[in-house]
Amino acid sequence: MATQQTQVLARGLLTPAVALLLVWMIVPLAMTIYFSLLHYNLLDPGSEAFVGLENFRYFLTDPAFLASLQNTLVLVGSVLAITIVLGVPLALLLDQPVLGRSIVRLMVIAPFFVMPTVSALVWKNLLLHPVSGLLAWLSTLVGITPIDWFNDAPMTAIIMIVAWQWLPFATLILLTALQSQDEEQKEAAEMDGASALSTFLYLTLPHLARPITVVILIETIFLLTVFAEIFVTTGGGPGLQTTNIAFLIYSQALIQYDVGSASAGGLVAVVIANIIAFFLVRVVGRNLEA
């Protein structure tokens, strides 16, 4: 029968993708779990031994872990807050009648297409350098002593760079959502004498609830593992001030060559990401039903 034939064909077409993703998910994860139970340091070959949960105890009680967890949360939270708080008004503005709107939109979206290493280095040198950076020059113009961002406020500097990269994403999604809003509904509200503020509060904001949740979900997934921006600017320092979980695991694996401990850390990162993904998917799911 044709339908049965189609079913068989369909399954055959689906299998390669599913099989590859299954292998991609299971093999490295199983290896990470295995390594996490071993004493395994690349600088000390031949000394591999089963140590149970020792690596987890070491990783979780390491003061660097708490510091990097805190840094991760600060980074994710701040960038989310900045991109939403600035993204909503920016999207509203771009939804207005603006001369040359498509050009403005291109300028706003551009930072998202800049590779992370480029944006990090351009910000670090051309804009934030304490002597020759543009911000230093601007602050001397208005009589403020220039800030040595990467020494005195390194996390703020990283947050600025990452927020600059993700603001376009939030704005673009919110703008896309605004453009699908029912114009007639707004007109009706205006005719009934609703103020601009109440139109925004009671019509536009509820309409944006779902896209905002989507922005939070997707940004969180990416922001939990910010790496390149830290790698090329601060290297996690000074001290541990800009070390997030991703960078901590990287430095344990590829700088200290401590495979066991880095694997334990990797699993901790997977667990954290899953907790957040779980909650966010529920929120999005509830939003979908509403």
Next chain:
Amino acid sequence: MARRVTARRMVVSTVAAWFFGGLIFFPILWMVLTSFKTELEAFTVPPSFLFFDWTTENYATVQERSDYFLHALNSIVIAGGSTLIAALIAVPAAWSMAFAPTKRTKDILLWMLSTKMMPAVGVLVPIYLLFKNLGLLDTRSGLIAILCLGNLPIVVWMLFTYFKEIPRDILEAARMDGATIRRELTYVLLPMAIPGIASTLLLNLILAWNEAFWTLNLSTSKAAPLTVFIASYSSPEGLFWAKLSAASTMAIAPILVLGWFCQRQLVRGLTFGAVK
């Protein structure tokens, strides 16, 4: 009926939009300007905005000293290769789920989404060791494989949302007229699917071009794409701003152009079809 737009409102929003748009775009503009300065001018305070001796020597020097084209070629091969392979695997899968869905299709899609939520750093250690033992470190083929797997869920999802929009009636009509599956594919489905496939490929190309976790960790020199090449400017701090700017401008220019063409698809791809 269009709403009445007062001239004043238009002027205010236009000025505001251009101001904030310009502010956001400024770092990129500043980088491009700096790439045409001499190293000395790039470093001078107060900075000159337009009235400096424009020079293109930085672009020439970047190529001479650091083999820019090798890294650009690596970026093209790695981003292009991983995109093509991902498409070859994903098109059949998405086609199958969109046109012959089963009870488990939704679960499979959500499961694919969940693989994307796994932080790359969680599997950095095993992947690094596998690459080391298989001799894949600093090879293009290794990076192509990793980026392809990493982006596969997004590609499948995006294609699925596009294929889902192709009206079923047309297929049934074709089938009624006695079209075989092959004819149905080539004459009915393919023409309707091509725009969706093209924008999916474009978005994936951008994501792969800018990927900077695996490329930084798994390549150093001969297979290093532009992300890694630019990162090499981080060490001698503050000495080569003009050259850094020139190299950066060349690295982002092609993707900026591509990206501008597919803004809408970007929204759709990155939100897994949740916002269109």
